[in-house]
Amino acid sequence: MKSAFKILIIWCISYNLANAQKDTKAILESLDSNKDNYAALAQELWMNPELGYLENQSAALIIAELEKEGFVIEKGVAGIPTAFTASFGTGGPVIGILGEYDALPGMSQVAEPEFKARVAGAPGQACGHHLFGIGSMAAAIAIKNWIQSSGKSGTIKFYGTPAEEGGSGKVYMVRAGLFDGLDAVLSWHPGDQNTSNPSTNLATISGKFRFKGNSSHAATAPERGRSALDGVEAMNDMVNMLREHTTESTRIHYVITKGGDAPNIVPAEAEVYYVIRHANRMEVKSVWDRVVKAAEGAALGTETQMAYEIIGGTYDRLPNETLARLMHKNMLLVGGVDYNDKDLNFAKDIQKTLSNPKPIASAAIIQPIEFTYGKASADTGDVSWNVPLAAIRAATWVPGTPPHSWQAVAAGGTDIGKKAMMVAAKTLALSAIEIYKKPETLIKVREEFNERRGPDFTYTALLGDREPALDYRK
């Protein structure tokens, strides 16, 4: 009797295991069978890069695919024409998948290992968001197919999130309550290694400072002019002195976006665009306030007027180790990026142009879990303080490639980018399905989330109550 019971238990375990393996295999195969289609869609986005809040074609393309698959779409959410959600299924767990698609200005580049614009001055996918959008969409479709065929309870919600690069798109979506009621958000980002680290990054505030003076002939009537550019330069001087007196991990960057039209005209209008970052968002606020004082002082001293507009503001990321480990386990099942000879040759040529190349073979492996302090920022931070979130990185770029580089654009236009995109899609799909099958996992995820976030947390967006800066890239 006893041994019959034992046999039954062993049979149950192996039956479950076999079923789990069958599921995994089916998901991987279904994604593989559509990989050419997904690669073509990603290439279409890569060929037609669109800037933040202007991603009309990119969003429409992803919406059309998800609509075809039976997702319920809500377009133009949070007051943003290119933001949308796409849901499928009923009941819990409710899992969110994030997709981005915006490009970066002036980063146009051919898919070759030499620095050469495809269209001079045009935008380019230097952060790989074309892969991010399509890879996440592919995962959402695979998850939907599994929900449909398994008959299990669960909802998958894809978020089409525009203007990650400086536009803080997700912040408005969080503010509008679009992430309420979610159990977990799974995401990814292009990178040069395959990782699933429960990492933090930097909070940000960005804004444009606009100075107004009086124009005048720079030679015949200089005394009658007041230079708006002087205002900008005096502000920058003060901020550059301020840098020395900030705490560790402070980052301050600026570009002069308007500086006058001709040297013989005293510039009446000038503009400087700032980004402040720090690991601690309270510190970001404090440095921001000091930068505003520098702007006010500059205006006083140069007899110009100054007004500023906060453009973006994002939280640091709240890590969730439980979710990160779950994703890591599934990423190991999927494996890294498999280079063929063509990929290898491209990678070798790209590496000749990198100052810090990493071993090419590292693209094929999944890095061990490590807790890191990221130096970048993303609007996923705001999501992570509202819903437990984990984001992996997949090696869409040749190892050693920095984000926002021409080498990143180039790799994103080749098979390397598309292969890594499928590594991400598969990992997201397997991880979500594991949660639907074992919803009890979410108890630990939520406990860790509550503990890290602290008991008295209330969410207030760092960009305040401003409306989406829909014209920040115009």
Ligand SMILES: [Zn+2]
């Ligand atoms: Zn990015």
